[in-house]
Amino acid sequence: MPDLAPLDDTITLDQLDRDPFPIYRRLRAEAPVLRVKSVGRTLLTKAADTKYVKDNPDLFSSDDPNTPMKRAFQAHTLMRKDGADHLRERTAMAPAFNPKVIMGEWMPQYNQIAQDYVARLPRGEVVDLFNVLSGAFAARGLAILLGMPEASDEDMMEWSQALIEGAGNFGWRDAPFERSDRANAGINAVLDAARARHLADPNPSAYSVMLNADDPIPDSQIYANIKIAIGGGINEPRDALNTTLYGLLTNPDQCAQVVANGDWDRAFEEGVRWVAPISASSRLVTEDTEIRGHLIPKGDTVMTIQASANRDEDVLENGEVFDVYRDKAPHQSFGNGPHFCQGTHVARRAVGQVMLPILFDRFPNMSIPDTDAVIWRGFGFRGPIQIPVLLE
Ligand code: HEM
Numbered sequence: 163m164p165d166l167a168p169l170d171d172t173i174t175l176d177q178l179d180r181d182p183f184p185i186y187r188r189l190r191a192e193a194p195v196l197r198v199k200s201v202g203r204t205l206l207t208k209a210a211d212t213k214y215v216k217d218n219p220d221l222f223s224s225d226d227p228n229t230p231m232k233r234a235f236q237a238h239t240l241m242r243k244d245g246a247d248h249l250r251e252r253t254a255m256a257p258a259f260n261p262k263v264i265m266g267e268w269m270p271q272y273n274q275i276a277q278d279y280v281a282r283l284p285r286g287e288v289v290d291l292f293n294v295l296s297g298a299f300a301a302r303g304l305a306i307l308l309g310m311p312e313a314s315d316e317d318m319m320e321w322s323q324a325l326i327e328g329a330g331n332f333g334w335r336d337a338p339f340e341r342s343d344r345a346n347a348g349i350n351a352v353l354d355a356a357r358a359r360h361l362a363d364p365n366p367s368a369y370s371v372m373l374n375a376d377d378p379i380p381d382s383q384i385y386a387n388i389k390i391a392i393g394g395g396i397n398e399p400r401d402a403l404n405t406t407l408y409g410l411l412t413n414p415d416q417c418a419q420v421v422a423n424g425d426w427d428r429a430f431e432e433g434v435r436w437v438a439p440i441s442a443s444s445r446l447v448t449e450d451t452e453i454r455g456h457l458i459p460k461g462d463t464v465m466t467i468q469a470s471a472n473r474d475e476d477v478l479e480n481g482e483v484f485d486v487y488r489d490k491a492p493h494q495s496f497g498n499g500p501h502f503c504q505g506t507h508v509a510r511r512a513v514g515q516v517m518l519p520i521l522f523d524r525f526p527n528m529s530i531p532d533t534d535a536v537i538w539r540g541f542g543f544r545g546p547i548q549i550p551v552l553l554e
Contacts, residue, residue, distance in 0.1 A: 167195040167204055167456040175200050178541040182441070183482065186470035195456045202332070203444065203465040204458060209474040209494065211453055212466035215445055216498035219244050222445035224501060226463060229444060234328025234342040235393075237386030241501060248500060251387055254379045258307060258368035259504050264511060267366050272303045272512045276520045283524075283553055288531060290550045292404065293319065295521075300399040303512055307395075308388055309360055309367025310352045317352075321345040322396040325389060330542055349392065353385055391505070398439040399509045401545025403517060406433025408546060409484035411530045416486045421522055425486060430514030432486045435493035441469035441544045443497065468494040469544060527554040 170193070173185060178201070186207050189196055194208040206212050215222045223244050232238055240251040257263065279299050283289060301318035305311050313321075328342030353369065360370040368391060372384045406429055410417040420429045447462045458464060472493040473481030480488070496503040503509075522528070529552045530536060537548045 164452055164455055164457045166459070167197050167453075168193055169197045169199060171199040173198050173200060175541065179539055181538070182467075182469065182541060182544075183473070186467060186473065187482070190470060190474060195454050195458075201465065203463045205465050205467055206453065207467045207470035207474075208454075209471035209477045209492075212468055212471040212494055213498050214453070215464055215466050216443070216494075216501070219445075219500055221448055221451055222464060223448050224248070224445060226444055226446035228446070228463060229329070230331045230334060230339075231329040233334075233339060234325055234331065235386055235389050236343070236346050237382060237389070239386045239390040240383070241390050241394075244500075251379055251383055252500075252504065254372045254375060254384075255368050255387055255391070255504065257371040258366055259508065260366075261507060263366045264507055268303070268307050268508060269511055269516065271306050272299075272516050273520075275299060275302045276512075276517045280517075280520050280524050285525070285553055288550050288552045290548055291407070292400070292547065292549055296400040296403045296549075297396065299403070299517060300396045300512075303399075303508075304392065304395045307368060307508065308391055309365070309369030310349075310356055310388075312356065313349075313352050317348060318392065319396060321349055321389075322392050325393040326397060326543060329393065346389070349389055350385060353388065394440075394503075395505050395508075397543055397545070398505075399513050401437075401439040401543065402430065402434050402509060403513045404546045404549045405437045405439070406430055406513070406518065407521075407551070408530065408536060408549060409433050409436060409486075411528060411551070412533060413484060413486075416484075420486055421526070424519070426514045426518045427510070429486050429518065430510060431493070432484060432488070432491060434495040435472045435491055436484045437538075437544055438469040438472055438493070438495040439543060439545055440495070440497075441540065442467050442542050443501075466494075468497070525553045528552065529554070 189207045195206060197204050224242050225244050231242055240248055276299060279295055297319045298315040301315040305313050305318050324341040324345035327338045331338040360373050364370055364374040369388060372378060410420060410429060442465050444463050444465050447458050447460055447464060449460050451458050477492060478490055496506045531552050535550050536546050539547045
């Protein structure tokens with residue numbers, strides 16, 4: 163029987179929150195399978211291992227009862243289900259993510275939102291784009307796609323943050339759950355009120371397609387999975403936009419080339435590779451198994467660190483560097499396997515094809531006057547939490 167992975171009691175959650183990348187680089191070289199005491203999980207930092215785990219749901223289940231997610235969402239969402247149960251719920255929402263619907267319905271509306279939200283930004287001033295542009299744009303688009311346009315941008319952003327913090331409340335403290343409970347109540351009220359409208363007037367929004375399906379999933383799951391999309395559909399495009407913007411504005415040569423060639427898709431893809439908005443995911447081990455010669459026992463929780471996999475020296479060179487024009491840039495920022503992000507195409511188009519070109523068109527000489535004022539945070543989710551940009 164192989165040995166358990168080594169146990170680390172030096173890495174702190176605060177270090178991971180502030181700047182995990184030097185730690186990941188060391189772990190990839192020295193201890194790619196490591197039990198980290200402060201996280202209470204076995205961290206996997208190599209690309210082959212993170213992909214292997216997500217591609218093998220029989221061995222590595224998403225249904226981990228030890229996480230605070232169920233408590234935060236007041237429900238067992240599709241993200242924490244496996245097999246047929248997961249597939250049924252994912253399929254229920256799928257028509258809203260159909261490529262034709264994305265192009266025909268959602269992108270024209272995302273385009274209008276981007277135009278409006280960029281137009282209201284003041285010229286010649288330094289503006290922190292975090293909420294006023296990046297968060298608000300993601301919130302408005304998602305409210306429309308989900309079928310709850312009555313919700314304000316502020317409500318959507320607050321609910322998303324509250325659900326994420328509740329889901330990450332591993333200390334099981336009261337305050338984050340009280341905040342996520344308020345978010346649940348707010349979302350439930352909007353969905354209750356919009357129900358009759360969607361039943362009377364079926365449309366391609368996620369709520370409507372789930373309600374009007376021939377064999378609908380239970381109401382509890384319709385609500386739960388809309389909440390998952392709120393939790394997963396605002397912070398990530400926001401962080402992807404801010405990260406890509408930072409990468410471009412701090413690399414003027416690349417930026418000039420991207421603008422000249424219209425290489426927005428490449429820029430977006432490099433942004434999410436460089437700093438994965440969802441940096442880590444958890445899976446519950448269903449039977450004793452082995453990774454890189456270490457015993458991974460049944461009942462253990464492994465954490466796939468896609469933020470590290472994206473910089474793995476076995477896969478690409480100079481992964482620590484933002485380089486839109488690198489030769490080969492595979493990444494795992496949208497996950498792998500059955501839980502592969504359902505919003506991938508929406509996010510790619512909304513941020514890469516819609517927002518970035520509109521923003522650069524209006525402010526072609528944008529700059530970041532003080533890079534120290536850009537503050538990065540996050541272990542599970544990561545991006546700048548403040549990004550002051552001079553809009554010119
Ligand atoms: C750049 C933006 C985004 C990134 C990087 C991202 C990343 C991810 C990742 C890594 C997962 C898998 C988590 C796991 O395996 O445990 C995921 C799942 C998911 N994402 Fe995204 N996401 C983004 C945008 C969106 C958007 C805009 C939406 C909704 C419109 C969305 C909806 C979902 C849903 C519903 C799931 C759960 C899928 C399932 O469990 O079957 N995401 N996302």
